[in-house]
Amino acid sequence: MSKRFAVILAAGKGTRMKSDLYKVLHPVCGKAMVQHVVDQLQGCNIEKTIAVTGHGAELVKERLGTEVEYVLQEEQLGTGHAVMQADALLAGEKGTTVVLCGDTPLITQNTIDALLEYHETQGAKVTVLTAKADDPTGYGRVIRDENDAVKRIVEHKDANTEERYVQEINTATYCFDNEALFEALTHVNNDNVQGEYYLPDVIEILQKQGEAIAAYQTADFNETMGVNDRVALSRAEKEMQQRINEQHMRNGVSFIDSDSTYIESDVKIGKDTVVYPGVVLQGETSIGNYCVIGPHTEMKNSTINDETTVKQSVVHNSQVGKRVSIGPFSHIRPQSDISDDVRIGNFVEVKKTKMGNKSKASHLSYLGDAEIGAEVNVGCGSITVNYDGKNKHLTKIEDGAFIGCNSNLIAPVNVGAGAYVAAGSTITEDVPGEALAIARERQTNKEKYASKINKK
Known part of the structure; x- marks a missing residue:
């Protein structure tokens, strides 16, 4: 030659x-x-x-x-x-x-x-x-x-x-x-x-x-086709999108409605994965086998491993393990590392956080700048308070810890293995392993107070 x-x-x-x-x-x-x-x-x-x-x-x-x-x-x-x-x-x-x-x-x-x-x-x-x-x-x-x-x-x-x-x-x-x-x-x-x-x-x-x-x-x-104006650019985009989607389908990926998905050219998807309408996959995103990418999910430069389900959520510049469930309406922000069998539920935001195997944050939580061990439960409404106005600080939650609902963990702070944080607590000091931390005002009941208010 x-x-x-x-x-x-x-x-x-x-x-x-x-x-x-x-x-x-x-x-x-x-x-x-x-x-x-x-x-x-x-x-x-x-x-x-x-x-x-x-x-x-x-x-x-x-x-x-x-x-x-x-x-x-x-x-x-x-x-x-x-x-x-x-x-x-x-x-x-x-x-x-x-x-x-x-x-x-x-x-x-x-x-x-x-x-x-x-x-x-x-x-x-x-x-x-x-x-x-x-x-x-x-x-x-x-x-x-x-x-x-x-x-x-x-x-x-x-x-x-x-x-x-x-x-x-x-x-x-x-x-x-x-x-x-x-x-x-x-x-x-x-x-x-x-x-x-x-x-x-x-x-x-x-x-x-x-x-x-x-x-x-x-x-x-x-x-x-030569692209000389925006009309031709749109036509080229449509043609390229059809080509990309057809190639994925020939490689064993199922599309519920290929015309309503947007997948960029460097994205990789494994066999028997199902892609639902409204999905946007960008950059160097890689999705494993047997995954479900639910409606209106957006991913960019992220790795999703086998048997994971992501529904109506955003995942950017992060790693997600096997058999993970994300969403609906979760936001996985850059530099997050989600291990196997993790559950991240509705309206949970995760940023620059590592979550260990089988941990879960099922709803309405913010986890930023955190290291979370295995089999940790993060209750509804819990927050890692990571920003003091100038710098970000780290929260560590060790294996098996239980964070009760509506808890604030003021970083930097450590919660030891197997420890409990009572619901409604604001934690400013480290919690030893196996301890119960309660940081809230004691309840006071004012007898017949309602009737006094009503008389006014």
């Missing part, structure tokens, strides 16, 4: 997006469009990937990091001019260069691979990835000769009336013989309506030199 290179065109500002965010950094299912393209190249045996940047170059570098090399197109003078910027890194190299746009997030590794293999087996100097469009408005048209060979590609603005009826469109993805590409680029001019240097002109130049030109038509037009 010859060497393979990739050039990603990512220099356009994207004025039609009407956004302060650089176009190729707009997310589709949680990931920047240009990142989708880079990710799909990973399995294509690419030796060197180059991103051509312009507006927002530093932001693109920040997003992609060292996954690619960078060249700068200071002035946007067309696609041909953009590829010319990679001359110093690629000119003279023997092999195949695939050129893609950074605003085509739906392109897949399978299609890129098929294009590369077709190009290499055809022995062509250039192979164009084409597609059939029901409405080709705005796309460059692929003009073929009487033998069905590619004759030339004409941009929509430069096409005549007859050419505009052609439905086979140029997807702006190409494979080139690398040496032929950079030699032909020296002959490209800007004699066109836009006054730009078009990359497709390379095809006509190579053809006039008697070189072989090929075209590979993909069966899925949606893969080639």
Whole structure:
């Protein structure tokens, strides 16, 4: 196999997006469009990937990091001019260069691979990835000769009336013989309506030199969709979401209503897990086998282990063990670590807290900055009072402790193993193991007090 290179065109500002965010950094299912393209190249045996940047170059570098090399197109003078910027890194190299746009997030590794293999087996100097469009408005048209060979590609603005009826469109993805590409680029001019240097002109130049030109038509037009405005961004989001959900279903995940769920591209879900309507799964979330993710649950960058149920709750940047029950209406905030067989019930908020095996907080509690042992019961309305106005402090509750309803644990404080805190107590000092702590005013009954009030 010859060497393979990739050039990603990512220099356009994207004025039609009407956004302060650089176009190729707009997310589709949680990931920047240009990142989708880079990710799909990973399995294509690419030796060197180059991103051509312009507006927002530093932001693109920040997003992609060292996954690619960078060249700068200071002035946007067309696609041909953009590829010319990679001359110093690629000119003279023997092999195949695939050129893609950074605003085509739906392109897949399978299609890129098929294009590369077709190009290499055809022995062509250039192979164009084409597609059939029901409405080709705005796309460059692929003009073929009487033998069905590619004759030339004409941009929509430069096409005549007859050419505009052609439905086979140029997807702006190409494979080139690398040496032929950079030699032909020296002959490209800007004699066109836009006054730009078009990359497709390379095809006509190579053809006039008697070189072989090929075209590979993909069966899925949606893969080639370029995102130039918010309408196209929404369409790409919808298409990507359908693709993601279908892949999960083929891997053994059940969706009650896949159209009403939102799952980002890096989320992992195990087999026989059931996902209910209204669920939002974001970032690097991983869900195990046999889980139930109930209606309107939101998770981000969290790990949920096997046989756990989460209903109508929020889980962010946290770890959740096996056979855990969360919700409804619970909030698991960042840096929480929930062990196996834990029960977190309705209207419980947990923040930066570790809960040991078989512990439970069934309702209406706040547990922040706490270390809670195994088999601890936290009663309704209990709070770890962790903030003094300047700093956060730690509460420790050891194995087997029982925290009665409506208790306040004023951190820093420790409750020993097997200890009891009486309901309604405000605990300001450590509680020894096996002790009973009572910190509340004694009850006083005023006999016949109600009748005195009523007389008034």
